[in-house]
Amino acid sequence: MTELVMIFISASLINNFVLTYFLGICPFIGVSNKTENALNMGFATTFVMTLTAAVTWPIYHYILVKFNVPYLEYVSFIIVIASLVQFVEMYVKKSSPSLYKALGIFLPLITTNCAILGLALFMVLRDYGFLESIVFGFATGVGFTLALVMMSGIREELEFADVPKVFQGASITFLVAGLMALAFMGFAGLIRG
């Protein structure tokens, strides 16, 4: 149990995918202009991440390892992720057309979000068990959502701030992202070892 809590805290805060590993920067910058959209994007990504962990673990351990073809992990993980994203896209399109429009190209781009492939590969690399993998996938999604929502909150405030014209738009966003990453380094002392 402690192990699972450790994995959760580690993946969501200390080794936050966005701010420590710099994975998934594209949606982090692209969909963080409104808190509502950021939150929904975070939910969609968390959903895909958790499912990816749950589906890729058995595929890796019961198919790839068993048939001695573990080098096919990249290919198989990518088709799993692509199908899951396709499924999420269909679901969002059906349930909330306005959210579907707001997320725009970033929804199908979850497919190529390196954070998700990274998650699946880390899961194999660190030799997690099934339950651990699911917790790891979920925690990664939570960390991603956290970073995205915090960023969007700051960016909403920035709308009213007197930003010099040359810094407006992407530049100030990248500066903020850098400072946030620095701040997240402070979590490094949270767990020993």
Add this chain to the structure above:
Amino acid sequence: MVLETVIVSAVSMGGIAAALAIFLIFADSKLKVVTDPRIDAVTDLLPGTNCGGCGVPGCNAFAEALIKGKATPSDCVACDDDCVTDVAAFLGVEAGTKTRILAVVLCKGGNAEAVQNATYRGEMSCTGADTGGGGKGCVYGCLGLGECVSSCDFGAMAMDDNGLPVVFYDKCVGCGACAEACPRDLIELHPEDKKLFVYCKNKDKGPKAKKVCKVACIACTLCVKDCEVEGGITMVNNLAEINFDIDALGADAIKRCPTKCILFDVEKDVTKERFESAHRGRAV
């Protein structure tokens, strides 16, 4: 061994793919969304510039607004008359009437008229120059680096010999990209029938304004007195301001303007062809 590996890889990958495909086919049949096929058809008829001049984001959203009856085909600023008629005929709706909106550059202080205090050598964009102040004596005037020209998607602007942007009124659709791009807000959008404009944004007092530019508004209030309609022109912050709510202001107000910064019915006949033939062989 090698053949076995190939077979195992193919079968395992194929199996995974097939399982996922079945899952997706099942999900698709459950989650199918019916969209109006007319939306795509109308989008194809529209210019596809996604300029936003109609007030909704992109041509696809405009097509949707058209089908829902929230817009009329003539609201599209980038459509010519043929295209408006096509869309109206396709949907069986009224085309609506169209007032052309055009961009007007409200500064006449080019290289010949405005005083140059320094040579600007920084970032060669208006936004960059505006941050540092630029080289011109007038801090309200055109910086002359052509950010508006590069923002125009319709090829409706160019810089002239005098370092000022020119709008080609045969090409301008009034999308407002140039007005957005100008860091000094010198470009405004006005309906085609408005003809009287104050071509200056200098808010300094007369002597100071005159020192930096020959064609600056010096707030002498002669135009205010000469205007045929009471309240047609007012003096706000040392700058003559035209009340655009009053229709058809005539040319009376411009008669005694000492700096000729208020002008009536100029430029609207500038076309791309005419501009290019006048500037042929010269670097623009």
